[in-house]
Amino acid sequence: MRVAGALLQQVGRRGVIAVRRETKNRWERRAPLVPKHVRKLKRMGFRVLVQPSDMRVFTNEQYARAGAELVEDLSAASVVLGVKEVPLSELHPNKTYVCFSHTIKAQEGNMGMLDDILSKNIRLIDYECMLDENKKRVIGFGKFAGIAGMIDLLRGLGDRLLGLGYSNPFLGMGYMDYFHSVAAAKTALQLVGNNILINGTPKAVAPMIFGFTGTGNVTQGALEIFEQLPHEYITAKDLEVVIASGDPNTLYGIKLQREDLVQHKDPTQRVTFDKNHYNSNPDEYEPIFHTKIAPHISALVHGMYWDARFPRLLTCDQMRALHNTGTSRLIAIADISADPNGSIEFTRECTTIDRPYEVYNPNTDTSVFDWEAEGILLGSVDNLPAEIPVEASIHFGDLLVDYIPELARSDMTLPFEQQTDIGDTLRNAIITAHGKLTPRYEYIANLRRENEELARKSAPPRVVVLGSGLVCPSYIDSLLKVMGSGKVDVTVVGAQASELKQLANAYDTINTVELDVTDDAALRSVIGTSDVVVSLLPASLHLRPAKLCLELGKDMVTTSYVSDEMAALHDEAREKGLVFLNECGLDPGIDHFKAMDIIHRLSESNMDITSFTSWCGGLPAIHCANNPLGYKFSWSPRGVLVAAKNAARYREHGAVVDVESGTLPEHARDVQVGRMQFVGTPNRDSVKYESVYGLDKSGKLECILRGTLRYTGFWEALRVFTEVGLLREDIKLGASTARDLIAEAAKAQPDDVPAETQEEALRMLAECGVGESTRCPAHVAPLDALSALLTDALAYQRGERDMIVLTHSFTGVGSGSKTVQVDAELSYMGGRHPMEATAMATTVGAPGALATKYVLNKNECSFLDRGVLRPTNVQLSQQFLKDLDKYFDISFNERVIES
Incomplete structure (x- = not known):
């Protein structure tokens, strides 16, 4: 009853028309009706409300003088009435809204608005759907x-x-928003034309050749400008002759036909191109534009309608192949259709009036605002008529105003079937009524589902990274390098x-x-959006997201050791x-990757491994190791x-x-890597790797030790x-100070701590840059207070570098007591802090x-098992080693000694 009552109220409001202010962006200064149209409607007895706007190209005062009521x-x-889509917060229930809704292709970005329109019982009319008896659009900005x-x-x-190094006559032209009218732009064009002639x-x-797609108002507008310059029209068959002998003082244009863009897959079936057959059976046709036309033209002006049933005009792969031939003449594409992921597949996001053109690199599949960059010039502004706001608005309003009286008097409370008080042009443009899609537009629901499924399949994979600390920037850099920029969605x-x-800025x-x-x-919500979760958190925090990944069916990657609790999820x-x-x-x-590689090769040579030692350290470069430690x-202190x-x-x-906790120094030993001398201590449980690496099978293993490297001191x-x-x-x-921390910690020790030892600790901290009066966090464990003191004191300073040292040594024994020793060493120097990544x-x-x-890509990676895994599969390890060398120049030096 409440809804019915609200609908009945609308009957009394019929005859009241409103013009909303445009809010999509700062360039949107157009209006569906200008003051002269308001004046005409007032004379016919209609009230016209206009939302005030200081950005609109016609002033509030002009509307007021025409009889409009300026109201919020x-x-x-x-x-x-509006021009562009309406924000959800400004959609009021039980009204008729008229605008370019951009919903008839089930465009993803506007489905939320469509849902809101349906829930608010709004009758939606789209200008794009207003057609005459010949199915031609009666209203639009296309020409502009x-x-x-x-x-x-x-x-x-x-x-x-x-940017490519050529002075040229087009520099005498401005972008359209530089001119106050089309006539002013055409005056500038005359000067450009004279320059071309001279x-x-x-x-x-x-010679420069411009290819034009489409036959509608968009293309007609483009041709109107092209014809202001010295020009000549040619056909596809003329291309080679014109390229060979064309006049540099003339611009050539080719009005591309459908048969220039596609051909039947079986030419013997369709000798003569049949447009109607193509429109009905697009799946029987294949694209030819990328080979027949695109390599020969200088610029493409694309104004053609396209939907997913038809072959694309240019795909990413086609553009990459064309670009890499080295012979393509194509310099620029004006994608005036501005259809993201549409006919021009690499139009991913529309450009803007502020930056109408970028350079697209087909090899990296990225675009940059750099006139000198490698690639092809690409523009795809989706509100071009906003650059000509006065003339575009007048033209549009002239076409629209005569439809307003019947629309304002129509009764939207009637069932849609009974809304016969408006003509077919308007009625056939009604997309929603009474909370439903009208019969003509019910296809949108199915198309939406199809688009969502297609988007799901074609969207970049979604990676959720847990942890924003020291490793995160390097991980992101590396991921973008191996996946390709734009090929992965990272949160x-x-x-x-x-x-x-800092990450968002970088x-x-x-x-x-x-x-x-x-x-x-909160964690469940964000993990639910992912395809894979990467945990860069401390090892103790992996289990919670792992269990959520298990619950939500998400894959996971960590760089940490497999804990018993994690292993239990296998x-x-x-x-x-x-x-x-x-x-x-x-x-x-990386230690696993190389170990498995060597173990595999020794096994293939029928060698039994009797000894395996491995040492690894992340250290300052020797000239930066200027403190007692x-x-x-x-990483985490x-x-x-x-x-x-x-x-x-x-x-x-x-x-x-067995090494008891706190006694590691008692098991330290000297380790030499190349000409560098270190001190090594055992790291955790090395013995378990006998089974992890499969070294326990022969029964001949005498030694296994995995340890950590540090400098002396x-x-x-x-x-x-x-x-x-x-x-x-x-x-x-x-x-609260370093001296107090040492005094209180020593006092809490079970045995007396000599004053000399306390002073020695203070001296060492001082040499690290921590004075005895340096403040430290109070009411925390001594280890946490020490961590806080050393975090800044032992941080890398500007220009300093770190390094990674990793060494494996295997001994294998074969038949006849043949012995082989395999040594593999990796030294990797980091960049200069803070400009470059650490090692x-x-x-x-x-x-x-x-x-x-x-x-x-787990389904394509035969070497990847399922469950809780370590990289101890030989194929996986060897793939890691290959790709680390390929992408990052990280590789081992290896030495084999036989005796």
């Missing part, structure tokens, strides 16, 4: 789109040719607003979300066909300090050696910090990015 609130009107598009193309060509076009690109989730802001193509990863509901992940690929960083990661932080307390386990001389400093209690996590101290970030981010690529 348009609720008194039954019909609201063609005029503005052609003028912008000419100036764009001027800038592009200059000086011609650049010899390197002459970074983090808790630090400052880090997210990468304008990524999305950022600030949230606490312990918030299950069976369920495998059953669901999911990949949880872990240990894809440096250590663990010989260390600087390129807390993680480094905690790792120094780990227990460990390894096998040596056949016996298993690191463990001496850690021993002092340990003695005074700075690595404890089981207590909290109230100290640590690169060697973690690069394999993480490759792992992401493999998981995204």
